[in-house]
Amino acid sequence: MAFHEIKLTVNGGLEQVRIPSNMTLLRMLRESLALTGTKNGCSAGECGACTVLLNGEPVNSCMVLAVECDGAEVVTVEGLAGDQQLDPVQEAIIHSGGVQCGFCTPGVLISSRALLDRNPDPSEEEISEALVGNLCRCTGYIRIIEGVKEAARIQTARS
Numbered sequence: 001m002a003f004h005e006i007k008l009t010v011n012g013g014l015e016q017v018r019i020p021s022n023m024t025l026l027r028m029l030r031e032s033l034a035l036t037g038t039k040n041g042c043s044a045g046e047c048g049a050c051t052v053l054l055n056g057e058p059v060n061s062c063m064v065l066a067v068e069c070d071g072a073e074v075v076t077v078e079g080l081a082g083d084q085q086l087d088p089v090q091e092a093i094i095h096s097g098g099v100q101c102g103f104c105t106p107g108v109l110i111s112s113r114a115l116l117d118r119n120p121d122p123s124e125e126e127i128s129e130a131l132v133g134n135l136c137r138c139t140g141y142i143r144i145i146e147g148v149k150e151a152a153r154i155q156t157a158r159s
Contacts, residue, residue, distance in 0.1 A: 114130070
């Protein structure tokens with residue numbers, strides 16, 4: 001099997017990783033970089049638990065080969081908080097009770113962050129649409145949607 005050296009920015013830091021050709025971005029993050037916040041739910045791009053930002057866009061990391069990320073910028077759930085302060089999405093989802101088992105939470109947080117980066121004041125319909133690829137079996141989505149609306153308010157207040 002062929003191996004490749006790739007360089008990419010992960011959560012603001014430059015990383016150089018030697019990986020096999022067939023390794024997914026998800027496996028590289030978890031196994032090579034020990035960033036285990038990104039979850040492996042289905043390995044088929046259906047559940048959204050493995051969602052990360054790749055060059056600012058949410059992607060299912062189980063469906064992206066790591067070699068495709070050479071030179072890219074990746075943000076995982078570990079990269080959301082900064083300066084000893086939670087991201088507004090993290091803060092609001094916790095406050096709204098949008099976390100139960102927590103398995104889907106990393107993907108929900110990343111998808112919500114991507115939405116708020118594109119649209120700082122989304123409607124409930126826009127929030128639902130942004131989260132369509134993130135399956136949650138515990139919360140029923142109402143509290144998650146409330147959390148994203150609250151995150152938008154927090155973000156606006158901090159600006």
